[in-house]
């Protein structure tokens with residue numbers, strides 16, 4: 001197989017798709033902090049893309065060139081819409097298409113979509129075939145889990161490997177487990193071994209609980225995966241993909257730099273989304289930047305009261321006014337000038 005995936009140095013890194021998190025704005029922020037090899041969009045409904053409401057859905061697909069290679073993730077249960085959606089995504093210039101067979105959200109799985117497809121391999125295959133046809137040569141991959149209600153790692157992975165796709169991502173938990181138990185990387189190791197027998201050219205990406213690049217590399221050498229996908233790890237460290245920083249870098253980063261990142265993120269959100277996305281969705285990101293320093297929790301609670309960019313800028317300016325002096329004083333106390 002000759003896809004862009006196959007040209008990446010191993011183990012390559014991927015920012016996990018995260019609904020309401022990994023939009024174009026956050027992807028650009030992460031690209032600036034230290035980019036992963038591959039980005040993926042939030043999951044996007046194939047039915048939505050083929051409906052009258054496609055404009056509202058398509059904001060999930062907004063991107064800029066810095067986010068390449070960029071893979072569009074789709075979900076649904078209708079093969080004909082998969083075909084049409086894949087065609088559209090190809091026209092929109094995405095580098096690949098990923099099919100979500102892992103989301104555990106009840107209102108979605110009750111319609112037989114996402115992780116429910118683990119128990120419906122016939123439909124899963126139809127969807128993959130339809131997407132491949134529509135994608136006209138773009139690589140089509142699947143992101144999934146190791147079972148729906150119970151673990152069926154070998155059975156499900158063997159089935160997917162028989163489809164001879166270029167890439168499969170496994171989040172090492174069942175759908176029922178949500179994210180409540182530790183990810184089982186020994187299950188991923190079993191999949192990598194199966195791959196050797198069934199589809200040697202299929203790349204395997206491991207996902208679940210990676211907390212730093214070092215941790216990812218050690219999971220990769222344990223399991224022999226080709227790629228590492230990191231999701232919630234970026235909430236603790238937006239520099240997690242940066243090969244030149246270690247796991248203490250962000251914790252020790254000067255609060256002023258953390259706050260300048262927060263402002264950059266907020267301003268970009270405002271510029272890109274203006275009235276298209278509510279301002280308040282930004283607040284979930286503030287915990288990333290405003291933590292691990294003295295006074296962080298008070299500042300966070302002040303930021304939670306804000307409703308506009310101007311208010312955020314004002315709160316931060318006030319904090320810097322008061323605290324740049326205090327910070328300096330404390331540094332002087334620790335290391336007085338001679």
Ligand SMILES: Cc1cc2nc3c(=O)[nH]c(=O)nc-3n(C[C@H](O)[C@H](O)[C@H](O)COP(=O)(O)O)c2cc1C
Nearest residue numbers: 016017018019042043100171208209210230231232
């Ligand atoms: C807020 C949030 C939203 C998510 N949205 C998606 C999604 O749109 N598509 C998807 O395949 N997985 C989604 N996931 C699952 C992640 O991609 C990933 O598989 C999971 O968080 C485990 O990886 P981690 O331990 O590195 O976070 C989401 C996870 C979170 C926390």
